[in-house]
Amino acid sequence: MMNVYNSLTRRVEELKPLEGNEIRLYTCGPTVYNFAHIGNFRAYAFEDILRRVIQFNGMKIRQVMNLTDVDDKTIRGANAAGVALTDYTKTYKDAFFADLKKLNIQPAEVYPAATDHIPEMIALVQKLMDKGVAYQSEDGSVYFKVREFPGYGKLAHIDFDNQRTGLRCAADEYDKENVGDFALWKAWEESDGPVGWDSPWGRGRPGWHIECSAMSMKYLGETFDLHTGGIDNLFPHHENEIAQAEAATGKEFVRTWMHCAHLRVNGEKMSKSAGNFFTLRDLLEKGYTGREIRYVLINAHYRTGLNFAFTALEDARKALDKIDRCVAQATDGEAPEWATKHLQDFADAVNDDLNLPRAFAALFELVRDANGKGAAGTLGVFKRMDEVLGVIFFENEKKEEAIPAEVKALLDARAEARKSKNWAESDRLRDEIAALGWTVKDSRDGQSLEKKG
């Protein structure tokens, strides 16, 4: 039984499919105006763990992740660069997928782009107009009438009669009936340049929230199981998605909402606007691997703020080495009873609202016992755990380097020296090999080599 925390009810609840054996999941994806930073990837890594745990429990998954390729920032970027919007966003779409691969994040089933779904969005806006919950203002934009949707605020648990007003609500928003009303369709402006689509309300472009409502319902149905994103999307983005969808269909939009806490840097939220961010590329250039970064991102509970630090990446490297050394000894066959017990602890942990720190603890208990009692028969358990973690059998990045001939020669010489118990020569050769970047280990079975770092 898989339990998760639902932001809507603020309780931990069992997650089970509304229909059949498949969980339908919508995950808010990137706005492709720049390279995503590792704070963004914390959310995608969390969603990856979520979909893996769903599958771990024998359920099927259908995940949709949108690509926001039209909004203020993408338009500004494209026009500033003097290129077409689609050309501008393509660079960052490609980079995004490359980064996901580096982090061993499983691909979603569908990646709809906003610009490919303008007709669906127009149809949804039209439906809201027909129902009288939307209106066109004098500036030509279409807004959602928040007062007409009784459930508004149910996700964020905000009481709108008791709010401070005017703080961040721009003074030029007087064309809206209510400050809380949000744009469904934005009328074309000079600064939009060539970007725009014709609609029943004139030339313009979709509002920020409408794409998610339109595309999620297109691919997952009017009511589906799960919707996730960063905690900063809870309000207003997700609240508005609910309003748009439920006002249009009259049905429950999403059963369970999950939100991931932020990655912090020196105690503060990592964000583009604050400028305190690292992209995946930044870290790879510093010599850290996608595998190590993944380990750090998933090794804290997703609802807890995680403070990013380079020391954590160093710790990750050593912890992964420890796992690797143990797994290298593991073999197929029937798992010992103690290994099965650790697997059960692991399963209990991931099913308890994705408690990955506890899951890792179970993994390390397995490592300790396998090192002490023998790793025979434990390979299957490691593989089973890695269906969720995706960090052990990370083939695209494990360093399996061929031994250079030079090192091999030194190793052979050392074997000779050791045969005649010439320890001084043995140690000298070991130092020489070390200088070439390899660590020699001696055991009953002879020498073995490990690449340093």
Place this chain on the structure above:
RNA sequence: GGUGGGUUGGCCGAGCGGUUAGGUAGCGGACUGCAAAUCCGCUUACAGCGGUUCAACUCCGCUACCCACCUCCA
């Protein structure tokens, strides 16, 4: 002002009303020609002040500090 979350050992990071989290670092021991790896043990952590309780890091109250959201944001 409203709402939510947090403050755990050198660092990172779980957790529960009473029993070892885990990683990483450090110390001691075993093993080893010496190392490395591994195993064993240790260093008796829970912001402060009250309260409830046989028992509180865990529940309640207050105080301090921190973070996030309140229409850009994973």
